[in-house]
Amino acid sequence: MNLFKSVVASAISSGIPNFPYTFGDRQDIEGGIWVLQNGQKRDDGSNCSIFSFDINSNKGLLPLARNAVKKLRTLRHPGVIKVLDTVETETFIYIATERVVPLRWHIKRKSMSIETSKWGLFGVAQTIKFINDEASSVHGALRVGSIYTGESGEWKVAGFEVLSNMKDDDAIIYNYGSLVPDSGRYTPPELAKSGWNEIKRHPLTAVDAYNFGTLIFEVFNGDFMGSDQAGQTKGIPPSMHSSYRRLVNSNPKARLSVGNFLEQGRRNGGFFDTPLIKLTESIDSLGMKTEEEREQFLNDLGQLSDDFPEDYFKLKILPELIKSVEFGGGGPKVFEVVMKISKKLSDEEFEAKVTPAVVRLFSSPDRAIRVSLLDNLPLMIDRLSQKTVNDKIFPQMVTGFTDAAPIVREQTVKSVLTIIEKLTDRTINGELLKYLAKTSNDEQPGIRTNTTICLGKISKNLSVGTRSKVLIAAFTRSLRDPFVHARNAALMALAATSESFGEEDCANRILPSLCPCLIDKEKLVRDQASKTMDIYLHRVRKFSSSMADTALPPPATADATANTPRMSTPQANEVASWAGWAISSFTNKVSTAAGEIQPASNGTSVPAARPNSAPTANDVRRPAAGTASASASALHRQAVSSPPAASARTSTSSNTNDYFQDSMTGEDDMDAWGPLQDDSFFDAPSEAPTKVASSVAPSAANPFGDDGEPDFAGWLAAQAGKKPGSKPLPKGLAKSTSNTNRPASVGRAATTGSVSGIAAKKTAGTVSKPKPVTAKKIDTTPAATDDDDGWGEGW
Incomplete structure (x- = not known):
């Protein structure tokens, strides 16, 4: 009490109330003694409402205002408006309460449903029952104007201006009940006839029961204008009619108390059920x-x-x-x-x-x-911020990727599509992809399929450096998945993300992976593979149409023939097959060779022409001392073993000499081919065992003398010996000899399957004359064709 007086004294001395609340918008209350304003608490900015009473303007009603302050501070119930603070100055009384809105606003707007109205009346009935039964008091001013709705929407009871305990002989309701604004409309008939002291001779609940009945009428119909409307059931739910009439009975002793009304409504099937x-x-x-x-x-x-x-x-x-x-x-x-x-x-x-x-x-x-x-x-x-998702939710969510329950793993994969926009690039391209790599190999086919779909839909969120590598690896692997829908999902994902890949990846990596799906056992996959293939073929064709016709340098001049490649570009009449134009280009070069063998640098002459008789197979196969063993290269064997094909014929053997003479000028140009053993284009069949050519001697059953491999040099020698006047073998096709002055690049060590090495420099030495040998005759079918140069149609 002393504290309250000190607060009031301080407020009076300062001229403004010592009130820790700020005043906001005003909300007028019709027919009341209070002015309602919105407010805020200064400490934390929380919302509140402030009831103000102007003492100077309403001195006659000051006892009502003070009684309301007293009862609100002492009466505690969930259905009663909650008081935060009160203060009284010389000119004003302020009551700070929870934020409330007058119920009259909702009724005028008709913004409440019937069920909501029942729910609100149910709360008010509980509060009035508490006031009547537990507090032994009479509210005395129950109406729409004394009911408010809180922030939670609950109905709160206020208007305690004449609330009185019937045990007090000098209760304020006896003397001031008629001073409440608009009391004439709401006063029960017995009190309007005999005065407020009549309350003592009737049940304690009678006044509030009648006023609760008028409140029901106002809730469903609007303002209650007088006692002649009491008992009218217009707008009131039918299930409530009987009990409502008993509330507004003109005989106070026959009225149904609010407590009994509440019990009837809560029965099974009742209006409050x-x-x-x-x-x-x-x-x-x-x-x-x-x-x-x-x-x-x-x-x-x-x-x-x-x-x-x-x-x-x-x-x-x-x-x-x-x-x-x-x-x-x-x-x-x-x-x-x-x-x-x-x-x-x-x-x-x-x-x-x-x-x-x-x-x-x-x-x-x-x-x-x-x-x-x-x-x-x-x-x-x-509603979730990016920081919350990336820093707090995703680190907890990733445990679902490796959970033992498949349903958790599957839902976690699906949720990636939802949160992807809230994740940072570092999280997406790092941790997320790591977990998706695991689920793409999950034992459950549905999870693998959903992972593929997920990757396809989040492709635009992946970094440029990661996107192509990850997606191609993931999708092409899914194309081999035994689960049909996983394969179909991979095809659809590839179709949807085609713009994410470069043309080289499309041609070299994606299209070859799509081809097996064209003959998939499932029609669903075949159809989708065809559609996806069309997309990528269109891209590749469009790109190829914009490419240059050739990447080869311009043709070299006549004085630069030493560096020209051995194989020319195929002509239009040479493209019947890849083997056809390759071999024909080789023979065309041979036919252009011309001239004679030049003497060695040490003055020792090299024979100008080969003898008509070819050397024996043993001489051809036997490597000379001090030099690497030589045999027919893989290119020679491939040419001999190839079936005859239509190609351009060579006219003279002198052209062949010119081809090889040109190829041997300067440094040995064989180095330009690179490791031929890695290129199957020029290799002999891969199943042939690797052996040194000189390790197998020729025999009648094996005329080539190398376990089935053709003796290319011997065969050429035999062909040259068939006809008189045949020209010597071109340089490079003669047998290798030891202790010669010929360039080291002429002697080649070779195996059955590949060319093993080529000498890089020419070395000087003595030339040993080849021993005369008898050529081994080979049946080169078809024999009917009489070729001047002996090459036949095999090229």
Whole structure:
């Protein structure tokens, strides 16, 4: 009391109230003694309402204002408006309360449904029953003007100007009851006839029962204009008619008390037996309910429509549901209701009420909760900040990629599409791809398929340096998946992400992988493969049409013939097959060779012409001492063993000499081919064993003397010996000899399958004359064709 006096004294001395609240917009109250304004608490900025009473203007009503302050401070009930602070100055009385809105506003706007109105009346009835029964008091001024709605939408009772305890002999209601504004409209008939002292001779509940009846009429019809409207049932729900009439009975002793009215309504099938009211009664004990009771509660909650009070769900139901999910074992079904209610929250409200709970729930080990979170993630992702998702939710969510339960892994993969826009590039191209690589090899085919779909849809979020490498590897591997839908998903993903790859990747890596799908056992895959193949072929063809006709340098001049390549570009008449134009180009070069063998540098002459008789096979195969063994190269054997094909014929053997003479000028140009053993184009059949050519001697059964491989040099010698006047073998096709002055590049060590090496420099030495040998005759079918040069049609 002393504190209150000191506050008042301080307010009077300063001229303004010592009130830790700021005043906001004014909300007029019709027919009341108070002026209602919005306010805020200075300490934390929380919302409140401020009731102001101007003492100078309403001195006659000052006892009513002071009685209201006293009763509001002492009477505590959930249905009574909550008082935060009060202060009285010389000129004003201020009451700071929770933020409220006059109920009259909602009634004028007709913004409440019948079920919401029943729910509000149910709360008011509980409060009046408490005032009458437990507090032994009479409200005395119950009407629409004394009811407010809080931020939660609940109806709150105020208007305690004449609230009196009937045990007090000098209760204020006896003397000031008639001073309440508009009391003439709401005064019960017996009091209007005999005065307020008549209360003592009638039941304590009689006055408030009559006023509660007039309140019901106003809620469903608007303003109550007088006692002649009492008992009218227009607009009132039919289930409430009988009890309502008993409330406004003209005989106070026959009136139904508010408590009895409440009991009748709560009976099974009664007017207060509604899902919303049941929810209100059971929400506080949700965490302590059994599984069956919780299931019934959720069923009742599911029956609620969208026209029920949103504020009550946001401020009362939602916090209780979140607590039930986190600590009370509410489970996924309760969380789904949380998400349904949170749709109506503003972003600020969601951030304050739901986001912290969602972050905590992602760390829960309960798989059912995790799946529910992932299922409902699309409903809340727009409300979650990027920092929250990337730093708090995703680190907890990744445990689902490796969870033992397939449903958790699958839902986690699906949720990537939802959160991808909230993740940083570092997280996407690092940790996320690492986990998707694991799920792409999952034992469950559905998870593998969904991973492929996921990669296709997030391709635009991958970095440029990572995109092509990761997607091609993932999709081409999925093309070989035994699960048909995984293969189909890979084809669809490739079709959707075709612009992510370069033309070289399309031609070299993707198209070859698509080809097997064209003959897949499943028509679904074949059809999609055909569509995808068309997309990539169109890209490659479009790109190739913009390429230059050739990448070869311009033709060399006559004095630069030493560096020209051995194989020319195929002509139009030489492209019947790849082998045809390759070999014909080779023979054309041979036919252009002309001239004679030049003497060695040491003065020793090289024979100008080969003898008509070819050397024996043994001489051809025997390597000279001090030199590498030589045999026919892979190119020679390939040419001999090839079937005859239509090609340009060589006219003279002198042209052949010119080809090889040109190729041997300067440094040995064989180095330009590179490692021929790696190129199957020029290799002999891969199954031929690798042997030194000189290790096998020729025989009658084996005329080539090298285990089936043709003796190219011997065969040429035999062909030259068939006809008189045949020219010597071209340089490079003669046998190798030891201790010669010929360039080292002429002698070549060779194996059956490939050319092993070529000398890089020419060395000087003595030339030893070849021993005369008898050529071995070989039947070169067809013999009917008489070729002057002996090459035949094989080239």
